[in-house]
Amino acid sequence: MTTSIIIIDDHQLFREGVKRILEFESTFQVVAEGDDGNEALGLVETHRPDVVIMDINMPQLNGVEATKQLVRQFPNTKVIILSIHDDENYVTHALKTGASGYLLKEMDSDALIQAVKVVADGGSYLHPRVTHNLVKEYRRLASDSFGESAATTVTEIRRPLHLLTRRECEVLQLLADGQSNRTIGETLFISEKTVKNHVSNILQKMNVNDRTQAVVLAIKNGWVEVK
Numbered sequence: 001m002t003t004s005i006i007i008i009d010d011h012q013l014f015r016e017g018v019k020r021i022l023e024f025e026s027t028f029q030v031v032a033e034g035d036d037g038n039e040a041l042g043l044v045e046t047h048r049p050d051v052v053i054m055d056i057n058m059p060q061l062n063g064v065e066a067t068k069q070l071v072r073q074f075p076n077t078k079v080i081i082l083s084i085h086d087d088e089n090y091v092t093h094a095l096k097t098g099a100s101g102y103l104l105k106e107m108d109s110d111a112l113i114q115a116v117k118v119v120a121d122g123g124s125y126l127h128p129r130v131t132h133n134l135v136k137e138y139r140r141l142a143s144d145s146f147g148e149s150a151a152t153t154v155t156e157i158r159r160p161l162h163l164l165t166r167r168e169c170e171v172l173q174l175l176a177d178g179q180s181n182r183t184i185g186e187t188l189f190i191s192e193k194t195v196k197n198h199v200s201n202i203l204q205k206m207n208v209n210d211r212t213q214a215v216v217l218a219i220k221n222g223w224v225e226v227k
Contacts, residue, residue, distance in 0.1 A: 002029050003120045006043050008063070009055040009082065010035040014105070018053060021109045028116065037061030037069075044074050050120045056083040056094065064097050071098030078119045088133050091126070101125040110181060110192070123209035128178045131212050160223045163205050169223075171198040176215045176224040 005028055009015045015033050022028045032043045038061045040054060052070060056063040067079045080101035081094045091102050100119045103111065104127045115125040126134070159169045167188075174184045181195045188195075199211060208214045218224045 002027055003051060003116060004029050004031045004047065004049040005116065006030070006032045006034070006040065006047060006049045006052045008034045008037065008040040008043075008052060008058070008066070010058045011055075018112065021112055022116065024109070025113055025116075028113075037063060037066030040066050041069060041073070044070055044077055048074065049077055051116055052077055052079045053116070054079055054081055056081050056085070056090070064094055064099075067094065067099050068097040078122075080115055080119055080125070086127070086129050086133055088130075091130050091134060095124075102130055103127050104129065108180065108182065118210050121209075124212055125210055126212045128175070128180050128211075131175075131178060131215055133178070157225050158222050160218075160221070164202060168198055168202050168205075171195065172202055172214065172218055173224045175199070175202075175211050176218060176226065 005022060007015050007018055007022075007030060009018070012035070015035075019030050019033070022030055031047045031049055034040050034043050036058050037054070040052060040061075044052060054063040054066060058066075063081055063083075067081065070077060070079055078100040079098065080103060081099045082103050082105055083090060083094075084105050085091075086104055094102055101115045101124060103115055103125075107115075107127060111127065118125040159166075160172075161169065164172065170188060171184060174187060179187065181192050181199065185192045185195045202214055203210065206214050206217060208217060215224070219226060
């Protein structure tokens with residue numbers, strides 16, 4: 001099946017770069033482009049895409065406000081926010097308005113393609129560094145709410161060897177550290193394709209849809225260390 005995509009960003013050169021990356025994937029089709037949130041609303045109404053990739057900072061209607069309106073008017077269209085900000089306040093605000101994904105503009109092509117696939121399939125996708133920052137904030141809030149005993153419990157790491165292989169446990173920890181597939185491969189001296197296979201196995205065994213859910217579940221169960 002073809003995934004139809006609209007790209008909204010006020011920098012034409014960046015838009016063209018994103019489009020070129022997406023066009024390498026045979027199942028993706030970029031049906032329209034725009035440079036403002038207001039234009040996004042009209043383009044979505046016309047084309048009814050599966051996914052909108054939207055810049056967070058635009059001159060008239062910004063990406064967050066446009067996302068809020070898009071999700072309300074066109075619930076079958078999923079939105080991935082693009083941003084230069086990795087602060088958890090930006091991320092949580094975007095997610096609260098209905099975005100299904102959040103990517104930093106420093107993303108590599110693999111992350112972009114994977115994000116579109118996951119979001120189009122009904123999941124959520126966060127840039128690895130964003131995931132790491134949210135996990136650190138989660139741990140801080142847990143410590144503030146429940147005191148030192150909670151923080152101590154969180155740091156008592158129990159690797160899920162009943163569920164995952166040792167190598168998969170290593171990959172899960174690196175996911176929690178905010179590393180991309182490429183950097184995980186470099187750290188473990190394995191190919192990026194092998195990393196992708198390990199991540200797929202982890203998601204299946206943990207019964208989650210994406211790496212963000214895997215990291216959150218691992219944190220709750222005390223399976224990974226939050227650095």
